[in-house]
Amino acid sequence: MILVFDVGNTNIVLGLYKGRELTHHWRLSTNRSSTVDEYGILLTNLFQLAGVRADQIEGVILSSVVPPIMNTLERLIVKYVGKEPLVVGPGVKTGLNIRYENPREVGADRIVNAVAGIEQYGTPLVIVDFGTATTFDYIDATGAYIGGAIMPGIGISAEALYQRAAKLPRIELAKPKSVIGRNTVAAMQSGIVYGYAGQVDGISRRIAKEFNVTPRIIATGGLAELIAVESETIELVDPLLTLEGLRIIYERNK
């Protein structure tokens, strides 16, 4: 079995693979102040519930876009799993040709998504990941990672409205009945959900136009489903794309 870790700014998603099969996956909050042992308790409990022992895990791979907690997580894995994790970064074979101005600058989650996306959906391809930030990645017909776009995530956008406007409440992110809201909550839900779907379609169409391509457009991330149903350009949602990419990269480095 291998254990894969996707460390994002909001959530840590982890999964256990037996061969190519994802047998378990879990979502924890990313907490910058948790200690090695606090994460260790969570991991131990999850393994126990799943009936898995640490000594059944042959290897661990981790990708992170949160440098301040890397040290804690590496120590967690050594102490509670008894393995040195493979960390996605310079020196790890991903098989991806990265054409960003500075390839080291691309978030590891975006690289991992691209690796999985190419494998599962082919190229040219656009991947939209709805997380803390919403990212777009464009992979051209030759399989090269060209770059993309980064916009404020849905959670961040909703949070900013509530934080900065005295009369705007914190709302549930849900689709309202009509694009015209006739109360504050419905109006905010319309602006966020339909506005966001429009932004996603706008960026996707610009990519298609600028590069004169018809890419497949695949979405992933915690809030993908909510927007994908309203989007005219997203073809499907693959919630486990990042975990799959981690498994593939692990295999390429064995």
Ligand SMILES: Nc1ncnc2c1ncn2[C@@H]1O[C@H](COP(=O)(O)OP(=O)(O)OP(=O)(O)O)[C@@H](O)[C@H]1O
């Ligand atoms: N129902 C909701 N209402 C309001 N905000 C939400 C809701 N669900 C998620 N969020 C917020 O949306 C953002 C993205 O959450 P999501 O669960 O998609 O994270 P994620 O895909 O794990 O992201 P990352 O990989 O960046 O950690 C977070 O800021 C989160 O707090």
Ligand SMILES: CC(C)(CO)[C@@H](O)C(=O)NCCC(=O)O
């Ligand atoms: C954009 C996020 C925050 C999305 O998780 C992450 O991929 C990141 O921190 N990226 C670094 C900047 C870049 O990808 O250009």
Ligand SMILES: [K+]
């Ligand atoms: K993510």
